[in-house]
Amino acid sequence: MNNSDDFSVDRSVFEVNLTDKKSYHWTFYQYYRRLFQFPKFFSNEALDLFYISLMVYYADRKVLRSGTYDAWTREMKIYMPVLELDKWNENKFLLEKMISFLSGDIWQFEFRKRELNEKEKKVSAGIIKTKKKYSPDAFCMLSGGLDSFIGAIDLLSENKNIAFVGHYGGGKGVLEYQNNVKSELTKEFDLDEKQFFNFFAAPIKGIEDSTRTRSFMFFAHAIILASAVDKDIKLYIPENGLISLNIPLTNTRLGSSSTRTTHPYYMNLLQLLLTNMDIKIELVNPYQFFTKGEMIQNCKVPAFIKRNITKTMSCSHPDLGRYQRENAPSHCGTCLPCIIRRASIEKAYGADSSVYRDKDFNIGKAVTELNSYKIGILDYKTTNSNTSFKIQESGPIASNQDNFKKLYRRGMNELTTLLDKYNG
Numbered sequence: 001m002n003n004s005d006d007f008s009v010d011r012s013v014f015e016v017n018l019t020d021k022k023s024y025h026w027t028f029y030q031y032y033r034r035l036f037q038f039p040k041f042f043s044n045e046a047l048d049l050f051y052i053s054l055m056v057y058y059a060d061r062k063v064l065r066s067g068t069y070d071a072w073t074r075e076m077k078i079y080m081p082v083l084e085l086d087k088w089n090e091n092k093f094l095l096e097k098m099i100s101f102l103s104g105d106i107w108q109f110e111f112r113k114r115e116l117n118e119k120e121k122k123v124s125a126g127i128i129k130t131k132k133k134y135s136p137d138a139f140c141m142l143s144g145g146l147d148s149f150i151g152a153i154d155l156l157s158e159n160k161n162i163a164f165v166g167h168y169g170g171g172k173g174v175l176e177y178q179n180n181v182k183s184e185l186t187k188e189f190d191l192d193e194k195q196f197f198n199f200f201a202a203p204i205k206g207i208e209d210s211t212r213t214r215s216f217m218f219f220a221h222a223i224i225l226a227s228a229v230d231k232d233i234k235l236y237i238p239e240n241g242l243i244s245l246n247i248p249l250t251n252t253r254l255g256s257s258s259t260r261t262t263h264p265y266y267m268n269l270l271q272l273l274l275t276n277m278d279i280k281i282e283l284v285n286p287y288q289f290f291t292k293g294e295m296i297q298n299c300k301v302p303a304f305i306k307r308n309i310t311k312t313m314s315c316s317h318p319d320l321g322r323y324q325r326e327n328a329p330s331h332c333g334t335c336l337p338c339i340i341r342r343a344s345i346e347k348a349y350g351a352d353s354s355v356y357r358d359k360d361f362n363i364g365k366a367v368t369e370l371n372s373y374k375i376g377i378l379d380y381k382t383t384n385s386n387t388s389f390k391i392q393e394s395g396p397i398a399s400n401q402d403n404f405k406k407l408y409r410r411g412m413n414e415l416t417t418l419l420d421k422y423n424g
Contacts, residue, residue, distance in 0.1 A: 001017075001018050001019060001051065001081060001114065001117050002081065002114050002115065002117050003117075005081055005114060007079065007081070007112060009079055012079075013063070014062060016055065016058055018051060018054055018055070019117075019119070021204075022204065023203070023204055024054065024058060024201075024202075024203050024204060025200065025201070025202055025203075025204060026054060026199070026200065026201035026202070027199050027200045027201070028050070028199055028201075028221065028224075029119055029123065032119075032122070032123050032126065033126065034194070034197070035123055035126070035127070035225075035228075036123070036126040036127050036129075036130040037130060037132060037133060037134040037194060038127060038133065038134060038135075038225070038228035038229065039127075039133045039134075039135055039228065039229060039230045040127060040228055040229075040230055041120075041123065041124040041127050041128075041228060042224050042225075042227045042228050043227040043228075043278075043279060044083035044084050045083075045084050045087060045227070045277040045278060045279050046220075046223050046224045046226075046227035046279050047083060047120065047224060047227075048082040048083055048084055048088060049220050049223060049224070049273075049277070049279070050220045050221070050223070050224040051080070051082075052078075052080055052082075052095070052109075052220075053213075053216050053217040053219075053220035054201060054217060054220075055078055055080060056078070056099055056103075056107075056213050056216060056217070057201065057203070057211075057213050057214060057216070057217040058203045059076050059078060060103060060208065060210075060211060060212065060213040060214075061202075061203045061206030061207070061208050061211060062203055062205075062206060062207065062208065063076065063208060064207055064208050065208060065210060072104060073104060073105055073106065074105045074106070075105065075106045075108075076105060076106070076107050076108070077107075077108040077109070077110065078107070078108070078109050078110070079109075079110045079111075079112070080109055080110070080111055080112070081111070081112050081113070081114035082111050082112070082113070082114060083113075083114060083115070083116070084277070085111055085112070085113045087276070087277055087278075088109075088111045088277075089111055090276070091273060091276050091277060092109055092111070094269065094272060094273055094276065095107075095109060095273060096108060096109060097269060098266065098269040098270060098273060099213065099216065101260065101263075101265065101266055101269065101395065102212055102213055102215070102216060102260050102266055103212040103213050104212060127228070134163075134194055135229050135230065135231070136161050136162055136163035136195070136229065136233075137159055137161045137162065137233075138155065138159070138161075138162050138163070138233060138234045138235070138236060139162070139163045139164075139165060139222050139225065139226045139233065139234070139235045139236065140152055140155055140162055140163070140164050140165070140235070140236040140237075140238070141164075141165055141166070141218065141219070141222060141235070141236065141237050141238070142164040142165065142166045142178065142181065142182070142196070143166060143167075143174075143178070143218075144166065144174055144175075144176075144177035144178035144180065144181055144312065144313050145177075145312055145313060145314050146292070146295075146296075146309065146312040146314050146341060146344075147238045147239045147240055147287065147292065147295060148181075148238050148239075149181045149185075149305070149308075149312050150238060150287075150295050150296065150299050150305060151236055151238025151286065151287070152164060152181070152185055152238075153185070153299055153300060153301050153304060153305055154286070154299065154300045155236060156185065156188075156189045156191075157300040157301055158300075160189055160190070160191065162195065163195050163196075163197065163225065163226075164182070164185075164195060164196050164197065165197045165198075165199075165221055165222040165225060166178045166182075166196070166197070166198040166199070167198070167199050167200070167201065167214075167217070167218040167221055168198065168199075168200055169200070169201070169202045169214070174313065174318070175198075176313075176328075176329060177311065177312060177313035177318075177329075178198060180308075180311040180312070181308075181311060181312060182196055182198075184304075184308050184311060188301075188304055197221075197225060199221050201217060201221075212259060212260065215259070215261040215262075216270075219235070219237070219270070222235050223235065223274070223279065223281055226281050227279055227280075227281070231280075232280040232281075232282070233280065233281055233282070234281070234282045234283075234284050235281050235282070235283055235284065236284050236285075236286065237262055237267075237283060237284065237285050238285065238286060238287055239261070239262045239285055239287060240287050240290055240291055240292040240294075240295055240340070240344075240411075241287060241288050241289050241290055241291065241404075241407045241411065242291050242292065242340065242407065242408065242411030242412075242414075243262075243292070243336075243337070243340060244261075244262040244263060244264065244285065244288060245263065245264075245391060245394065245404065245407070245408060246259060246260050246261075246263050246394040246395070247390060247391065247393050247394060247408065248376075248393065248394070249336070249372065249373055249375070249376025249377070249379075249380075249415075260394060260395065262285055263394060263395050264288065264395070264397060264404075265395035265396050265397070265398075266395065267283055267285065268398075270283060271283050288407075289400075289403050289404075289406075289407050290407075291344065291347075291407065291410050291411040291414055292340050292341065292343070292344030292411075292414070293343065293344035293345075293346075293347030293348050293414050294410070295344070296309070296344055296345065296347075296348035296349075297347070297348050306349065309345065309354070310353055310354050310355070313329070313331070314331065314337045314338060314340070314341040315329075315330070315331040315332050315335060315337060315338050316332075316335045316336070316337050316338075317332060317335065318330060318331065318332070330355050330356070330357050331354060331355065331356045331357065332356065332357045332358060333356030333357055333358045333359045333361075334358050334361055334363075334366045334369050334370070335369075338356065339373065339415065339418065339419070340411075340414075340415065341354070342354075342356070342359075342418055343414040343415050343417065343418035343419075344414060346417070346418060347414050347417065360422070361422060370419075370422055373415075373419050374419060374422075377412075377415065377416050377419050377420070380412045380416070381416070384409065387405040387408055387409065388401065388405065390408065391404045391405055391408050
């Protein structure tokens with residue numbers, strides 16, 4: 001990140017210049033004049049966290065899991081230049097613990113001191129010179145999915161001074177739906193272009209597709225922006241509580257299909273890291289104890305969400321329709337996020353008008369997927385009373401266990417109502 005940095009490590013797997021587009025394409029500074037509108041330059045700590053997240057995501061994409069002893073767990077060590085060396089050394093173990101939990105790997109970090117580079121100095125100078133300042137009351141993640149769309153609607157129904165942050169990568173489908181929800185929110189609530197930020201970040205020729213750390217990098221984009229506001233501020237990360245708990249329906253879903261994006265344990269670790277680093281941002285998931293169906297039912301502008309629900313994207317691989325020669329991205333209908341979406345919309349409205357590529361589980365491995373879900377539902381029905389351990393399968397739950405157990409049962413009941421219609 002600094003031209004004067006000549007640090008090197010013997011036998012390193014790769015050396016990355018984060019300012020070189022030949023190895024990493026990311027767009028945070030591409031429209032840097034938009035960054036001038038904030039009251040102050042980003043905090044050193046948030047800048048460090050942002051670059052750490054980029055580097056973690058780079059390693060996550062460039063190192064295959066298939067070459068490890070268990071075809072999953074990798075061991076990574078990153079040598080990282082930072083502005084706040086003492087603080088990062090004090091919180092190194094916490095960072096390693098958090099990223100290791102998120103990705104399911106073993107991470108280590110070694111830090112060294114750096115100074116602001118020329119790009120950062122240019123943005124800092126631009127912020128100082130610009131007179132018009134934008135100071136949102138809160139930030140909210142906006143992915144193009146149903147949960148973040150509901151989160152945006154609920155926030156805007158009470159306060160229009162919200163900044164939204166999105167991220168898109170290499171696959172097709174995400175950006176189109178992000179633009180859909182942005183357009184509809186702008187029209188409904190009379191919003192300004194300055195309230196929306198959307199960034200691209202992808203290592204060149206990434207080869208590992210599990211990408212569990214993508215969410216960390218996604219959040220870090222919002223955190224660095226929020227650090228430029230002259231007040232303590234909230235970052236809303238809307239996600240339904242069932243998918244947040246990340247409880248696999250069967251043991252076969254503990255691998256790449258499983259994500260810990262907003263798991264309560266991970267979110268607590270990230271919040272602790274922000275607090276320790278003096279980054280004055282509070283992470284909030286208002287729907288921690290809501291199922292997706294309950295989120296729809298309790299949306300504060302019910303007519304608006306019902307009218308636009310088909311303009312959101314929940315699928316984990318919306319671009320796979322190209323194998324059936326489809327021109328536009330669509331929901332597959334069979335991945336777990338699609339199943340939770342379908343169950344939630346049917347709970348809320350009784351019927352779902354979204355388009356699904358394979359609603360009846362007929363294409364490819366869909367029958368196997370359905371059987372996997374059915375086994376999970378059968379297991380839930382026979383062990384419904386033993387949820388204390390179930391809610392902790394993906395990570396420890398230290399508090400609110402009764403609320404999490406009730407949430408899990410309600411969420412599983414939503415899925416059961418949908419899946420009982422199909423024979424595996």
